[in-house]
Amino acid sequence: MRRYIILGLMLLGSMFSYANMSISNMEKELSTIGISDENIENAKTILSTALKKHKIMLIELDQKELEINKLLIDDPEKNWFKINKLFDEIGQINANMKKNQLKTQIDVRKYISKEDYLKAKDLYMANRGAGKTTTIDVQINKN
Known part of the structure; x- marks a missing residue:
């Protein structure tokens, strides 16, 4: 269970940091393909807010x-119900993180469509001389 939580958090954190970094770095390319500066700023604001919420949840x-x-060190049998409740709370936090991730994607797509993002990303990669697709790119492009 813990392994899946850690893996999920790492993937989610990577996606948020990649998305925030890439939009910030790709402003020129996004403008080139016709996205207004206002839409770019709105998307950056949404991602920044989502990243802050994500950090708080972490x-x-x-x-x-x-x-x-702490409860496991003290007395696991005596504290079993508290431990069980805390695991439920952890599950709820993880669910909220996933919901926020999806909500952020939906909100950002109001300002930057998936197609425009992919065009800008291709232009960015061509300008930087990188053509290799990363695992993060595959995850973002699946949605």
Whole structure:
């Protein structure tokens, strides 16, 4: 269970940081293909807000895990119901993270369509001399 949580958090964090970085770095390319500066700024604002929420949720997850570890050290049998409740809270936080990720994608696509993003990304890669597709690109392009 913990392995899946860590893997999910790493993937989600990577996607948020990649999306934020790529839109910031691709402003010129996005403008070149016809996206207004206002739409680019709106998308950056949405991603920035989502990244802040994501970081807060990561801190909450760390806090819950520390609390579970403390209860495990003290007396796991006596604290079983508290531990169980904390695991439920961790599951809820993870679900909220996924919901926020999806909501962010939907909100950003109001300003930058998937097709425009892919055109700008291709232009960005061509300008930088990189043509290799990364795992993150595959994940973003699937949606």
